Amino acid sequence: MTTLYSRLPMALLASALPLLAQAAEPGKPIATPMAEGHMGGQLVQVLLGLLLVIGMIFVLAWLLRRVQQIGPRGGQVIKLVASQALGPRDRLVLVQVGSEQILLGLSAGRITPLHTLKEPVHVADTEAATxxxxxxxxxxxxKDQKDKP
Structure with missing residues (x-):
């Protein structure tokens, strides 16, 4: 009973025999697969594969954006109304929970409620915190889209 591992050395030896026979003849150059003109075809194949992978990345990024936009927009209970950086690790955040707005202080590893607003602050959509x-x-x-015709 022969296994794959016992047949593998024989297959390698059989594939190397033509190269060994050519190497034994001193005046004759050794023919390699690259020297036979396959280099252009392999280059085209590599470029097409690269373009396919890059195209797949763009398609998946586009799909990911579309799937994230499908989620429930109006059903969010907690909304970020505004945000202001105070330093590299500290910021103020105005959060709306239902009809109540809370001013929070965020620092390294800590969230502190600072004030609950009696009257909600209305911020235009363009000024919403991002x-x-x-x-x-x-x-x-x-700016890039405005520059293009």
Whole structure:
């Protein structure tokens, strides 16, 4: 009974025999698969594979954005109304829970309720709190889209 492992050395030896026979003849150059003109085809194959992978990344990113937007928007009970950075690790956050607004102080590893507002503060949708990075990115993307015809 022969197994795959016992047949493997024989298969490797059989595939190497033509190269060994060519190496035994001193005046004859050794033919390798790259020297036979397959390099152009392999390059095209690698480029197509790379383009396919990059395309898949963009498609998955697009799908991820679409799936995140499908979630319930109006059903959120807790909403972030405004945010103000006080330092590298400290910030003030105005949160609305139902009809009540609470001013929170956020610091390293700590959330402290500072004040409960009697009258809710109304902030326009354009002024709603967004993280600084996301806000800056949207500004840059908006500028790029305005520049294009």
């Amino acid at each position: 993280p600084e990075f996301a806000q800056r990115l949207m500004e840059l993307l908006g």
